[in-house]
Amino acid sequence: xxxxxxxxxxxxxxxxxxxxxxxxxxxxxxxxxxxxxxxxxxxxxxxxxxxxxxxxxxxxxxxxxxxxxxxxxxxxxxxxxxxxxxxxxxxxxxxxxxxxxxxxxxxxxxxxxxxxxxxxxxxxxxxxxxxxxxxxxxxxxxxxxxxxxxxxxxxxxxxxxxxxxxxxxxxxxxxxxxxxxxxxxxxxxxxxxxxxxxxxxxxxxxxxxxxxxxxxxxxxxxxxxxxxxxxxxxxxxxxxxxxxxxxxxxxxxxxxxxxxxxxxxxxxxxxxxxxxxxxxxxxxxxxxxxxxxxxxxxxxxxxxxxxxxxxxxxxxxxxxxxxxxxxxxxxxxxxxxxxxxxxxxxxxxxxxxxxxxxxxxxxxxxxxxxxxxxxxxxxxxxxxxxxxxxxxxxxxxxxxxxxxxxxxxxxxxxxxxxxxxxxxxxxxxxxxxxxxxxxxx
Numbered sequence: 001x002x003x004x005x006x007x008x009x010x011x012x013x014x015x016x017x018x019x020x021x022x023x024x025x026x027x028x029x030x031x032x033x034x035x036x037x038x039x040x041x042x043x044x045x046x047x048x049x050x051x052x053x054x055x056x057x058x059x060x061x062x063x064x065x066x067x068x069x070x071x072x073x074x075x076x077x078x079x080x081x082x083x084x085x086x087x088x089x090x091x092x093x094x095x096x097x098x099x100x101x102x103x104x105x106x107x108x109x110x111x112x113x114x115x116x117x118x119x120x121x122x123x124x125x126x127x128x129x130x131x132x133x134x135x136x137x138x139x140x141x142x143x144x145x146x147x148x149x150x151x152x153x154x155x156x157x158x159x160x161x162x163x164x165x166x167x168x169x170x171x172x173x174x175x176x177x178x179x180x181x182x183x184x185x186x187x188x189x190x191x192x193x194x195x196x197x198x199x200x201x202x203x204x205x206x207x208x209x210x211x212x213x214x215x216x217x218x219x220x221x222x223x224x225x226x227x228x229x230x231x232x233x234x235x236x237x238x239x240x241x242x243x244x245x246x247x248x249x250x251x252x253x254x255x256x257x258x259x260x261x262x263x264x265x266x267x268x269x270x271x272x273x274x275x276x277x278x279x280x281x282x283x284x285x286x287x288x289x290x291x292x293x294x295x296x297x298x299x300x301x302x303x304x305x306x307x308x309x310x311x312x313x314x315x316x317x318x319x320x321x322x323x324x325x326x327x328x329x330x331x332x333x334x335x336x337x338x339x340x341x342x343x344x345x346x347x348x349x350x351x352x353x354x355x356x357x358x359x360x361x362x363x364x365x366x367x368x369x370x371x372x373x374x375x376x377x378x379x380x381x382x383x384x385x386x387x388x389x390x391x392x393x394x395x396x397x398x399x400x401x402x403x404x405x406x407x408x409x410x411x412x413x414x415x416x417x418x419x420x421x422x423x424x425x426x427x428x429x430x431x432x433x434x435x436x437x438x439x440x441x
Contacts, residue, residue, distance in 0.1 A: 001212075005069030013063045025051040042317040044288050047252070049276045056272060057258055067091035067146040072211040075168065077161045078261060079355050080154035080179065081348045083227055084204050086265035087219040088211045093146060095168075097262045099130035103306030103418035105141050112419060114139075126387040126418035128164045135171050148174040150210045152203065156181040156358040158390045175210060177203045181352060184359045188350075197349040204345075217344075223265045224341035224348075233273035234260045235333035240280040241324035242375050245289025246297070247280045250326040251313040252290065254304040260332045295320035296439045299371055301327045301364075301398075302383035302391045303417040308425075315429060319436045325375045327367055328391075331356045334367075361394030365401060372408055379439055380410040381432075387416050411435040 028051035035045070067073050071091045076082060078096045085092055102108040108126065111133035116122060118136060120129055134140050151174050153165035162178065169176040179199045182192045208215055234257070240247050256276065259269040283289075298316070300323045305312065316323060335354055340347040356364055368380065380402055382395045395412060402410040411431060416422045 001071065002069040005066070006071075009063070009066040009070035012066050013059070017059070017062060022055065025055045028054070042292050042314060044247075044283065044290055044292075047248070047256075047276065047279050047283075049256070049272065049279055052272055052275065053256055053258065056263065056268065060262060061142040063091060064093055064142065064146045065144045068149070072150065072207075072213075073146045073148050074150040074152055074207070075148040075165075075174070076152040077154050077157060077165070079157040079352065079357070080152045081200065081203075081352045083223040083265055083344060083348060084200070084215060084220055085150075085152070085207060086223040086226075088207055088213050088215055090150070090207070090211065091146060092262070093148070094262050095131040096127045097258065098134070098140070098142065098145070099127040099418060100304075100306050102130050102134075102141060103420075104309070106307055106420070107141050108307070108418040109421060111137065111139065122419075124387075125158070125160050125164075126416055128160055130418055131164070132167060132171075135168065148172055150174060150207060151176045152179070152207075153177065154179040154181060154352060156352055156355050158357065158388070175206065177206050179203060179352070181358055184353060184363075186360070188353055192353060193346070193349050196353055197345055200345050200348055220344045221341045224339060224344045226267060226270060227265045228336055228339035228341060230260055230264055230266075230269045230273060231333050231336035231339065233270060233277060235336055236277050237273060237280065238325070238329060238333060240277070240284065243284050244297075244376070245287070245291070245294040246322050246324040247283035247288065247290055248324075249290045249313065250300045250323040250329060251304075251309050253326060253329040254306075254309060257329050257332060289322070291317040291320075291322050293320045294322045296322070296378045296436065297325075297376060298323045299325045299327070299368060299375070299377050299380045300383065301368065301380060301395070302385050303328055303388055305383060305415045305423065306418055307420045308415075308423065308428075311425075312432075315432060316436070319433070321379075321436055321439070323381065325371045325377065327356060327364060327371070330367070330371070357390050361398065364394070365398050368398070368402065369406060372402075372406065377408065379435065380408055381435075382410060382412050383417075384412050384414045385417050386414070386422055387419065409435065409438060 032046055074085050074090045075093045078094055082092055108130045112129040114133035114137040115129045151165050151169055153161050165176055181196055204215055259272055263269045298321055335351050338351045382399055384395055385392045399410040399412050402408050
């Protein structure tokens, strides 16, 4: 690593802005506490941890601006194991998280068009097009992305990532590590676990060589323990939605899940979610719901529609509907019990074999059935995501079985998680309004 870059990183990230960001967070928290509630508002006042969340995200992307040359940098797919990278001191960048931010900020289409102008099809995942377009154009809403030393691609979310990361390797000149995970139709076999474990061992050797460091077993165990602690806390956050009225909705979860995705394995992520649990308990004790009037409780399946979250949350809340559970956010906590920090490599092999996208459509239906019972849900919104075929496959049958076998109304809503060009506001609003009218009886 370059000593000058390390000094720049330290001054910019650890010294120059840490105090300023914390002061801004304290200021925002003070303003939120003093701001009187709006009696006409559809929603409860923001959770007190929101300013802290903003500080975490801002500092993470600020660190990314100065990371290359100061720290080893890895770009990883959202389902890739990161504990060994954390233990080796890598700065970790998730292109999908960055693409989701672009979707929220309504800048994703510009990035996608940069990729499409170079011949990439609009049928490709909008995350992939956003990321490739960002790399080709050099434009990003966070100022600058760090140049990767290592690319880590894990196929447990989809096969698109394989070609996507090969493109990144060619464009950015970084070494590519592939971790192939056999699909789980029923139960995982010992052979599959061993197959992934051997790939992880090879990936660790590559990461050590690229970083110029040796992985210390104690640090790997500590990183695994922090990941598990954060995952359990995130599960506890989501479980608060079982209360009536629910103290948070999935639209809150979609935003505040950022640390469990991008900063898994960090101590501050644990502290953040502990504070969030406390804030939600405070709402529950005071009888405060996330929306003003909760009459119907819904499940959201698949990724968010990032560019329409505010609109959809307002539309639902204005009709007394609270989305209180999600298969998507649940995926970041449901595997916490599989993590065994004392057996880190074997544990990673098990955990990263079992994400919801690497399991059968029956498993997802069973997950929804369990959530319907535990959260006392009245209906299901299934986002048929044009970009995410693995998540959307089987949704027509799942909808029919939800309705006919479980007796729960379900709506299939066609959209794309980041490409707003394929979304029709009027059509979606009319279908949701009809669905909610049906729930009213």
